[in-house]
Amino acid sequence: MQEFDDRLNASWWVLRIGLGVGPIIAGIDKYFNRLTDWTMYLSPLATKVIPVSPSTFMHVVGAVEIVAGLLVLSRWTRIGSYVVALWLVGIVGNLLSAGMFYDLAMRDLEIAAAAFVLSQLTAVREEAEVREHRAQRTLGSQPAVSR
Numbered sequence: 001m002q003e004f005d006d007r008l009n010a011s012w013w014v015l016r017i018g019l020g021v022g023p024i025i026a027g028i029d030k031y032f033n034r035l036t037d038w039t040m041y042l043s044p045l046a047t048k049v050i051p052v053s054p055s056t057f058m059h060v061v062g063a064v065e066i067v068a069g070l071l072v073l074s075r076w077t078r079i080g081s082y083v084v085a086l087w088l089v090g091i092v093g094n095l096l097s098a099g100m101f102y103d104l105a106m107r108d109l110e111i112a113a114a115a116f117v118l119s120q121l122t123a124v125r126e127e128a129e130v131r132e133h134r135a136q137r138t139l140g141s142q143p144a145v146s147r
Contacts, residue, residue: 008121008124008125009125011121012118012121012122012125015081015114015115015117015118015121016072016073016077016118016122017073018114019069019072019080019081019084019111019114019115019118020069020070020072020073020080021069021073022069022111023065023066023068023069023072023084023087024065024066024069024070024073026062026065027061027062027063027064027065027066027068027069028062028066029062030058030059030061030062030065031059031062038058038061039054039055039057039058041094041095041098041101041104042054042057042058042094042098043094043095043097043098043099044098045097045098046094046097064087065087068080068083068084068087069084071083072084072118077118077119077122078119078122078123078126081115081116081118081119081122082115082116082119084112084115085112085113085115085116085119086112088108088109088111088112088115089109089112091105091108092105092108092109092112095108
């Protein structure tokens with residue numbers, strides 16, 4: 001891909017790997033609570049509204065995070081990065097409604113911004129791939145000039 005700048009390509013890969021692997025690790029840990037006790041981040045409002053126990057809810061959250069991370073790492077990077085961004089904004093809402101963990105809410109909002117950037121870089125990268133493919137196809141279909 002010659003049209004997509006190498007610096008942007010490196011940035012795209014860093015964001016893709018980070019925003020793909022991070023949710024997968026956090027999602028798996030929702031089942032084991034080795035990194036932290038994830039239920040402590042649920043706001044009191046959320047625990048009143050959800051129809052299941054906090055730990056069961058976190059298992060569902062973990063599954064969603066694993067799927068979102070896999071989407072980012074798959075050929076559906078752009079869709080996956082939007083899912084990760086929106087998911088993180090939802091987490092920010094939960095943290096803010098808890099009335100604490102403002103530092104984590106700020107961090108998650110910044111990560112959501114990074115996921116949005118990944119979606120935009122992916123769109124540009126995909127457009128460059130299409131242009132390059134069309135150019136190669138056009139060059140390949142040119143009739144040979146005989147002299």
